[in-house]
Amino acid sequence: MTGLQHPLVQDYLARLDRAAAGLPPEIRVELMADLSAHLDSAIGPTATDADVRNTLQELGAPEDVVAAAYDGLGSLAPVAAPVPPPYGAAVPAGVATGPWGPVEIIAVVGLTAGTFLVPFVGPVVGLVMAWVSERWTQREKVIATVLCLAPVLALAIGGIGLVAFTSGSSQSGGTAPAGPITSSYSAGETP
């Protein structure tokens, strides 16, 4: 087995290739060739695992090698290509992740319990919260709105139909309109 075939070396070169992905292609190719040649020279067929580890340690982390390559680019620095993020980069502050935050909880509570606890206002608040949310997708917001309003719409249409039917069947004076349409809709499923 040659030095280059050692699994630790293969792993190092793979990491180097990944870290170098944003470099201009010619420079990346040259860097890979140079480091491969170095490792080929440094690691003989009789090298132990400890020898290999030492060599890789002296070489330095792939990310540091690539950082040096970026340093040397000067006017060649790619404008459009993104710089790969450092290993283990945290999500930048201020970006909400995950589907549940205080806004979303208010939305769900408003759309469900809110219909009973604070009729009309509850669901309206819930809908507003749903649309304000930065965590839910457009699709999820639309679904919540449709599920919330569809029963209302159905009742409204039914009520109007009932009024039209009953008033159409009486001669004069008309009939008193049907009782108030109650907003006793259920929110249905929430995203």
Add this chain to the structure above:
Amino acid sequence: MCRVVVAPDVLSQLRRGALEYCVLGLLSGQELYGFDLVKRLGAMEGMVTGEGTVYPLLSRLQRDGRVSSSWRESSSGGPPRKYYTITARGQRALAEFTTEWSRFSRTVDTILHGSRGEMA
């Protein structure tokens, strides 16, 4: 590479200015292949953090026209080696640096030691 670095940040700054000229300095007398050059640099106190960072520097020196390189088959049947040679432009840059470095380091010495009344 065994000495304790007292001020790694300071050393890093100093090295930033001088490292490429040290590479040119090593190539001034002879051509060297990559692995050999990197090992010689690495043997000198404080000159490199990771050996791998020397290769991008060599690439940049080539782009600047201060160094040229060529791949050659190894006579001993080993892997091909990339030999680096200093160019005329590289020699001129090295000569300019050497002059400036002498003056500059002498001035710094004078300031640092002279202000305390010591001989430089």
